Amino acid sequence: MSTRAYLIQKVDNQFKGIYLHFDGYLEQTGVILQQSYSTNQKVTQLINLGACSVLGHSTTPSEAVSLFGFDSLHSDKFRQLDIEEQQRLRENYYSQAHSIFYHRDRSEKLDIFTFSSIQEIIDDRMMIAFTYIFIHGKWWLLDDKGHLQSLEKALQYNKIEY
Numbered sequence: 643m644s645t646r647a648y649l650i651q652k653v654d655n656q657f658k659g660i661y662l663h664f665d666g667y668l669e670q671t672g673v674i675l676q677q678s679y680s681t682n683q684k685v686t687q688l689i690n691l692g693a694c695s696v697l698g699h700s701t702t703p704s705e706a707v708s709l710f711g712f713d714s715l716h717s718d719k720f721r722q723l724d725i726e727e728q729q730r731l732r733e734n735y736y737s738q739a740h741s742i743f744y745h746r747d748r749s750e751k752l753d754i755f756t757f758s759s760i761q762e763i764i765d766d767r768m769m770i771a772f773t774y775i776f777i778h779g780k781w782w783l784l785d786d787k788g789h790l791q792s793l794e795k796a797l798q799y800n801k802i803e804y
Contacts, residue, residue: 647671647772649694650763651685657757657775661693666772668783668796671697673804674738675774675781676793685776688741693753695742703747704740706731712748760788 647666650659665671678699679685688694688701695712698704706714714720715735720728734740744750757763763784767773773784774793781793797804 645771646769647774648763648767648770649675649688649697650757650773650775651682651689652775652777655758657760657763658689659755659757660689660691661753662697663693663695665696668772668800669802671772671774672783672793672797673802674699676797676804679776680779682776682779689754691741691743692745693743693750695744695747698738698740700739701741703742704731704735706735707740707742707747712742760784764788
């Protein structure tokens, strides 16, 4: 099951963002964004990679994805490795250190969207559980009424360590 999210950056007078498929909830994506994507440069790098399957603390692919592609752990080449090497690559894959992007890692179309307003974002969020917006060097959480709450305060309020 997936908890979908939008990751958005305000750039000039527009909002540029991407879709995130897995683990969009505060305890996962909220923490990773707060810890690892706290500068405009890092957020821009993240957004420019397009739609994301899995968000990790780095935008780099895991070693398994680099070697064997998007479905690396299910590939025949992966299965031909000895058990110890498979285990090492699995641990790296599931470590939350790396991200998987549909364009870079699966050769799908680069998917980056642009909105002109918060209201446009709200109107577009069908099936999206969480919307994170990076504005002026800080992450915000957007609720269904268009209110922005500091991600840092949302994590503190929900007693989530980061």
